[in-house]
Amino acid sequence: MCVPLLVLDPEPSMATGCHELPACWQTRGMDHSGGDGGRRAVTIYDVAREAGVATSTASRALSNPGRVSERTRRHVEEVASRLGYRANRLAQALPSGRTRMLGLVVPDVTNPHVFGLLRGAEAQAAAAGYTVVFADSEERPELEAAHVERLSSFVDGFVLSPRGDDAALRALAQVRPVVLFNRSLAPVPGVTFDFDDSSRQIVDHLVALGHSQVAYLRGPVTSWADGRRRAALARHCGVHGVTLTELGPFAPTLGSGPAAADAALAGPATAVVAFNDLLAIGVLQRLEARGVSVPGELSVVGGDDIFGASFCHPPLTTIAAPTEQAGRLLVDMLTGRVPGDELVLHAPLVARGSTGPPRV
Amino acid sequence: MCVPLLVLDPEPSMATGCHELPACWQTRGMDHSGGDGGRRAVTIYDVAREAGVATSTASRALSNPGRVSERTRRHVEEVASRLGYRANRLAQALPSGRTRMLGLVVPDVTNPHVFGLLRGAEAQAAAAGYTVVFADSEERPELEAAHVERLSSFVDGFVLSPRGDDAALRALAQVRPVVLFNRSLAPVPGVTFDFDDSSRQIVDHLVALGHSQVAYLRGPVTSWADGRRRAALARHCGVHGVTLTELGPFAPTLGSGPAAADAALAGPATAVVAFNDLLAIGVLQRLEARGVSVPGELSVVGGDDIFGASFCHPPLTTIAAPTEQAGRLLVDMLTGRVPGDELVLHAPLVARGSTGPPRV
DNA sequence: TTGAAAGCGCTAACAG
């Protein structure tokens, strides 16, 4: 029943650049329901004619009931469904320019860090009658800009977890209403986390355990959060007389773990703070492979409490940022439930097994 | 500098149902670039007038260069950029009905199982000059249908990881070109995995280790894959004289782990096969909490080799489905690089620490 | 309550 097939070249073809949907799909304006094939899609004109009313009446009956008699409404609806009418949303949106859709562009949809953002934004958008579409900028500023550009006419606003530089973002914010996740850039509204306080919590925790040599594993230079964490960490380490070394930058992925771990082991640090959990878990894997005990020989701290942080080995001490709440608030700002402003959310430390006293 | 703020009610408001973007955002047709505020967006008519050419010439200069003199093209482009012209994609797409966007609807964007699908689809789409937008159906058939309905005019086709029933899906496939991930439903094209063979590999593996009592932890009843796995597992267990018990159905989430683990422990099984890795990892966590040793007292097998399967504790034995390849192929089908058909991909077993000989 | 007609912004014949 299931016959494994050969697989056609799996590499993305860069050859032609642009393809068209094949002939069998060339069904714009076509009636897919079979029948005598090749008919054009049914429009509101067809419905109106068939129902014996004006198009304006048909339009009202379908999308503005109450401004038309009950009898007419019923009749038009009956005809519409009999004909299999579906409104063309493109045409529908053209006059008003509004689609009730929101665009959410993140640097990496597959980074569990953004899960809360996706969920929160979607929930709140649904509650406000909006639909959310996601796009992935793959950590590339140009792709982020391209997505905003391509989607701009199709959505009423954007939630961005931005990678572009300040100027680029300000430009994007001209195109459409924009709110920012994890980036402060007045006057564009946004939600950020209290990095200063979470860094303080980390340093306090490590100092309490007896550490005095800490390394920070840097994230992408395009990350605003990375800059904030570095600065805050440096300040609080200074307060406690803790030596802070900076390593990296590293890509914020599992795959960077080995390089980051090796760099940390080459130095004097007894504890490392990673830009994010992905990097931290990658470090953990490398340390296990090299037979380095955690937290005995090295304590490890993450940055965003992602899926996996609680069940990796050992479970990761990290910062639990309320990303879902951030997602909800961002959509609230976009839809006007909350004044578009600069919101800072508190993010608590979650101590787990990856941190402990240094073995002397 | 960072002032933690109070947080406004975080619950989604169900009250009004529909909000409008606030007045400050009511910028359709507005020029965001400041200036004397309240101007309408610049259209191609403005560009044409300012450049002293016909709109058709302006249009050609901008989107069909080569059918216009170099001098004119340059001039029009200069004027367009000076005026800050941006094409209205809605209007642009209306005549042709084509947007070069593809919709990808999955039951749960935050399930790592779909990561490969997202990545593969996006890569191949980009190579073919398409943009992918994602939507989340939250495992709900109605929401899946609603998304297809809302997006249908905005995309040229859909990749669906479907939850709706056969009839519903056939109906969706009428609306727009559709290809299916992990679901066989002729004549709608799709890519599935060879469940029969992967189930055989699982049973062979467990039999080789000495197991003769196996439990299957079921997934959602709406999942086609669940049905296939159950049937295949039953067949291969039969061949080897292994007793197979079915438990569930369970939601395919970490959170269902405890219930599933407890159910398994209540029976005679020495090995459990979970619908997916999320469920399997949840089971692992519960077993650890209850002090049950894995694989000594119970072997655990997952289903899709998600992010986390390799670093949970113990690492999970599972099936490594080539989801990224599936994503690429699905987009190829949609864009016509590959004939729209039924493709079945081979999915190998990855044996890790969660399976071993039963302790007698 | 309903109808006629004017756009929304852009592209694509069809002439010139």
Added chain:
DNA sequence: CTGTTAGCGCTTTCAA
């Protein structure tokens, strides 16, 4: 090479 003129499908004044 460029201008004129119809639409694409729908909503929405403005009258009746």
